[in-house]
Amino acid sequence: MNPVVLGLNLALCFSGLAALALSLDRHHRDAFLRRVPPGRARSLRAAGWAGIGLSLAAAIALEGWNFGPVQWIGALTGGALLVVAFLSYRPGWLRPAALAALPLALLALPLALKG
Amino acid sequence: MGARQERWSGPAYRFGVAGRVVLASLGSYVVASLLTALLSLTLPLVRSEAVTAATLLSFLVITLLALYVFAARSLGRAALTLGLVGLALAAALWLAGGFSAPGPAA
Amino acid sequence: MRQGFRQSMAWLHTWSGLVVGWVLFAIFVTGTASYYRTEISRWMRPELTAATADPARSADMAAAYLKRQMPDAAGWYVELPRPETPLIEVHWWKSLEGPFHNALLDPATGAPSTARATKGGDFLYRFHFELGMPPTVGRWIVGLCALVLLVSLMSGIVTHRRIFADFFTFRRGARTTQRRWLDAHNVVGVLALPFHLMIVYTGLVTLAPMLMPWGLVAAYRAEAPRFYVEAGLMADMRAPAGRPGTLAPLGPMVAQAIARQGEAPEAFAVYNPGDAAATAVATFEEPHGLAHQHPQITFDGETGAILGTAGMAPTRAASTTSTVMVGIHEAHFAGSALRLLFVLCGVMGAATVGTGLVLWGVARAPKGAEPAGLGLRLVRILNLGTIAGLPLGIAAFFLANRLLPPDLPARADWEIRIFFGAWALAALAGALRPQDRAWREGLGLAALAYLAVPLVGLATVGRSPVPAFDIAMVAVALLFGCAAYKAGRSPLGARAARPAQDLSGEEALRA
Numbered sequence: 077m078n079p080v081v082l083g084l085n086l087a088l089c090f091s092g093l094a095a096l097a098l099s100l101d102r103h104h105r106d107a108f109l110r111r112v113p114p115g116r117a118r119s120l121r122a123a124g125w126a127g128i129g130l131s132l133a134a135a136i137a138l139e140g141w142n143f144g145p146v147q148w149i150g151a152l153t154g155g156a157l158l159v160v161a162f163l164s165y166r167p168g169w170l171r172p173a174a175l176a177a178l179p180l181a182l183l184a185l186p187l188a189l190k191g
Numbered sequence: 192m193g194a195r196q197e198r199w200s201g202p203a204y205r206f207g208v209a210g211r212v213v214l215a216s217l218g219s220y221v222v223a224s225l226l227t228a229l230l231s232l233t234l235p236l237v238r239s240e241a242v243t244a245a246t247l248l249s250f251l252v253i254t255l256l257a258l259y260v261f262a263a264r265s266l267g268r269a270a271l272t273l274g275l276v277g278l279a280l281a282a283a284l285w286l287a288g289g290f291s292a293p294g295p296a297a
Numbered sequence: 298m299r300q301g302f303r304q305s306m307a308w309l310h311t312w313s314g315l316v317v318g319w320v321l322f323a324i325f326v327t328g329t330a331s332y333y334r335t336e337i338s339r340w341m342r343p344e345l346t347a348a349t350a351d352p353a354r355s356a357d358m359a360a361a362y363l364k365r366q367m368p369d370a371a372g373w374y375v376e377l378p379r380p381e382t383p384l385i386e387v388h389w390w391k392s393l394e395g396p397f398h399n400a401l402l403d404p405a406t407g408a409p410s411t412a413r414a415t416k417g418g419d420f421l422y423r424f425h426f427e428l429g430m431p432p433t434v435g436r437w438i439v440g441l442c443a444l445v446l447l448v449s450l451m452s453g454i455v456t457h458r459r460i461f462a463d464f465f466t467f468r469r470g471a472r473t474t475q476r477r478w479l480d481a482h483n484v485v486g487v488l489a490l491p492f493h494l495m496i497v498y499t500g501l502v503t504l505a506p507m508l509m510p511w512g513l514v515a516a517y518r519a520e521a522p523r524f525y526v527e528a529g530l531m532a533d534m535r536a537p538a539g540r541p542g543t544l545a546p547l548g549p550m551v552a553q554a555i556a557r558q559g560e561a562p563e564a565f566a567v568y569n570p571g572d573a574a575a576t577a578v579a580t581f582e583e584p585h586g587l588a589h590q591h592p593q594i595t596f597d598g599e600t601g602a603i604l605g606t607a608g609m610a611p612t613r614a615a616s617t618t619s620t621v622m623v624g625i626h627e628a629h630f631a632g633s634a635l636r637l638l639f640v641l642c643g644v645m646g647a648a649t650v651g652t653g654l655v656l657w658g659v660a661r662a663p664k665g666a667e668p669a670g671l672g673l674r675l676v677r678i679l680n681l682g683t684i685a686g687l688p689l690g691i692a693a694f695f696l697a698n699r700l701l702p703p704d705l706p707a708r709a710d711w712e713i714r715i716f717f718g719a720w721a722l723a724a725l726a727g728a729l730r731p732q733d734r735a736w737r738e739g740l741g742l743a744a745l746a747y748l749a750v751p752l753v754g755l756a757t758v759g760r761s762p763v764p765a766f767d768i769a770m771v772a773v774a775l776l777f778g779c780a781a782y783k784a785g786r787s788p789l790g791a792r793a794a795r796p797a798q799d800l801s802g803e804e805a806l807r808a
Contacts, residue, residue: 079634097465142587146625149491150638156465156488157641164467215448216441224511231512236615238516239528243615245512247622250501254447261309261452262302289515 081138081188082147085131087181089148089155092127094174095120097159106167128152138188210266218273219256223249225280232287306452311657313449315676317442318654319683320428322647324439326687327425328496329643330418332628332636333769335381337418340763341698342384343754344412350378350404352561355385356547358407360567363389364544366398369571376564377551378404384412413703415712421691426504429717433507440508446497453486460487475659482652485645492642493649499626502619528616532595532607535574542573545601553603554579554594563591567598575599588617589624654680677732682724685739688777690720692746695770699750699757736784744777 097103099120104112112120131151136144162170230245231238256273263269284290330337339345359375367373367389376386385402401410416423427435454460464487467480486493501508517524525531547565554562562579569575575598580591590612595604612620624630628639658677663669669677694716701711723742727735751767761767 079632082634082638093465100462100465103465142621143630146587147635150635150642153489153492153642153645154638157645160465160467160484160488163465164469224509227509227512228515231516237527237613239524240613240615242512242516242524243528243619246505246509247502247615247619249509249512250444250447250498250505253444254451257444257448258306258309258451262305284515 078138078188080184081135082151084138084181084184084188085135085147085151086154087177087184088127088131088134089151090158091174091177091181092124092129092131093152093155093159094124094162094170094177095127096124097163098171098174099124103163103167103170106163107170134185134188207266211260211269214266214270214273215257215260218270218277219253219260222256222273222277222280223252225277225284226252228289229280229284229287232284232289303455303458306455310449310452310456313445313452314650314653315657317445317449318650318657319679320438320442321446322650322654322683323428323687324425324442325643325647325650326691327421329640329647330691331422331425332640332643333766334418334422336763336766337421338415339381339417340754340761340766341415341417341695342412343758343762344703345383345410345762347380348378348383348404349380350383350385352377352555353548353551355404356551356565358402358404359385359387359565360544360547360570361407362400362402363387363567363570366400367391371569373567373570374564375547375566377562379563384410413698413701414708415698416709420694420713420716426500429713436504436507440501440504443497443501443504444508447494447501450490450493450497454490457483457487464488475656478652478656478659482649482656485652486649489642489645489649492639493646495625496643496646499622502622503626505619526607529610529612530590530608530616530620532576532578532593532605534568534595535576535604537569537572538574540573541571542575542599544570544575544598547577550577550596550601551579553596553601554581557594557603558592562594570598573599576604583624583629585630587624587630588612588620589627589629590620651680651684654684678724678728681727681732681735681739682720685727685736685743686720686723688773689723689739689743689746690716692743692750693719695750696746696753699753733784737781740777740781740784744774744781747771747774747777 098107099112099117101111104110104117132145132148135148135151138144139147158173159170162173227245227249230248231242234241234244236244260269260273263272355377356375360373363370363373363375369391370389371391371393372389374388376382376388378385383404385404385407386399387402388397388399390397401412402408403410423429426439428438429435430438457463463480463483465484467484468476471477471480506513513521513524522531522534526533544567547567551562551565554565558579558581560581563582564580566578566580567575568578577596577598579594579596581593583589583591590608592609593607595606596602597604611617628636631639654676658673658680661673663673694712697712697715701708701715705711723739727739730738747770750770751761754761754767
């Protein structure tokens with residue numbers, strides 16, 4: 077039960093869910109003041125699911141089959157709450173925040189592997 | 192008393208609501224209990240495993256039955272369904288020896 | 298109850314949520330606090346100093362005390378001291394129907410602890426599933442409310458048509474108050490839905506032997522304890538011999554248990570301590586894993602010889618599922634970071650119930666100058682009395698712990714009386730004030746009360762025994778402060794000026 081692994085999960089889930097949210101017209105409009113172009117929506121959706129999938133894989137690889145999924149579901153909820161908070165209060169910050177979370181996750185990875 | 196006659200208020204509507212509440216709570220519980228007892232005796236598992244599996248499942252059964260009672264077209268229909276299922280389960284439980292006097296320790 | 302499946306489910310969601318909502322809110326709040334039961338208990342006993350106690354010696358001291366209290370008990374149960382709880386907690390009983398007695402002993406002397414008398418975090422923990430009532434009654438009520446919550450969750454999922462499209466949607470600037478509350482209800486409900494479903498189902502499983510005993514009865518008849526033995530969860534108990542015996546010292550048994558398991562047991566029980574066939578059981582902390590399954594070693598009480606073990610071998614599939622469910626509910630396995638996420642989910646559970654209750658009232662607010670009906674007024678009073686009143690009661694419980702004289706007779710009971718008294722007073726005061734002001738005042742008062750907890754602690758006992766607890770109190774105070782500010786700025790009563798258009802509750806839910 078390593079807080080760094082949880083942080084890694086949280087960062088990946090947050091980025092993934094942010095991409096999914098931005099693939100929806102309503103939220104894309106909140107963040108960028110225009111509808112989402114169709115091609116963009118597809119790639120955002122793919123990126124979003126990839127982030128969520130990666131998070132699950134990381135959770136299971138680092139925490140095992142019993143704790144991994146539990147932690148992943150917790151991280152999904154936490155990440156989603158962050159996305160909603162950004163969308164409601166600072167929609168413009170969602171994309172930078174989601175992008176910033178990715179290098180954070182990358183930085184956490186060696187720490188998580190060591191811990 | 193079909194849903195078509197059920198008004199949004201008035202005694203008939205109130206009776207319908209009260210009836211469904213009673214049926215959803217007591218009826219669902221009785222049917223789920225019968226099913227749990229039956230599965231505990233008949234699941235092809237070690238005795239303790241059959242009891243645990245049946246008990247774990249029972250809360251899902253209660254919930255689904257309660258949802259059915261409120262989704263059914265009429266109170267009478269819901270009561271009839273639950274009654275028939277309950278009777279069938281009770282008969283099966285009787286056949287499985289669930290109501291006989293306690294036998295020697297298995 | 299209305300035409301069509303979705304309409305029936307919307308109706309069911311609305312009304313099933315309402316009737317049990319207030320109890321559920323209390324269950325969620327106290328349950329969330331119970332994730333920190335040990336820390337709360339530790340904070341509420343500031344006199345304790347961290348100390349490592351010898352478990353074998355502690356067991357002997359406990360036995361000496363219990364022999365004086367009730368040598369012919371049906372059972373003794375000794376919780377051995379741990380670094381974070383430097384106390385010996387002893388329980389004893391004549392019959393499984395109760396009454397159950399308990400006491401706290403100082404592991405240094407074996408005499409009753411001189412720390413202030415308090416139920417500590419255990420009070421909130423037990424309230425979570427017994428509501429401060431007689432155990433059986435409370436547990437049945439909690440069990441029924443949990444079943445209704447399960448029904449409400451499932452019907453809510455069916456009702457919420459655009460669950461994925463609206464996944465992230467919280468329209469703060471929505472035209473109607475009702476729409477904002479509905480969005481808030483959906484967001485906290487849907488985002489933590491896996492947690493909500495998990496926590497209510499696993500909660501039911503913890504109460505299963507009482508709520509759904511019929512499988513056990515059908516398969517085991519009168520020999521129910523055999524079930525736990527066969528499932529590998531409990532050690533086989535010997536029946537009392539019916540003639541008096543002499544109990545061997547517990548210390549060597551504890552030492553034997555430590556030698557065998559490589560760690561000290563967390564608890565040591567003796568069944569029929571005065572009988573020739575007394576059985577002693579050492580219970581160990583759950584091994585690292587999700588399952589709630591304690592390894593046990595049983596001893597012959599007269600000779601001190603090992604009789605057998607339980608809970609050490611892997612259990613079969615269904616038993617494992619069941620113990621994992623209980624384990625996930627209690628989350629003992631969770632480290633501090635994951636536990637914080639569980640707490641967040643618990644708060645979201647309380648928020649789902651709370652927003653649902655408020656939404657019911659907002660959706661039925663009379664338009665224009667019409668007076669509110671009796672039902673609506675009652676719901677509003679109960680909403681305020683629960684959502685602001687219960688947290689205020691908990692803050693008063695903590696404050697009482699610091700302010701009541703440490704040597705007051707029946708001190709632990711007084712703390713609890715103050716908890717209920719403050720809750721009742723807050724609810725009553727809220728009922729007498731105009732709606733909007735009552736919310737602002739109730740939430741603001743709760744914020745002040747939580748802010749006062751660390752300050753009063755500092756003034757009465759000095760350095761906090763658990764600094765994280767004080768930080769949490771300030772965080773809770775900020776939360777209530779924000780809520781009070783919001784309630785002051787956009788009062789619930791604003792919907793009178795901005796009526797909820799023509800949506801009824803169910804239509805709003807379906808929208």
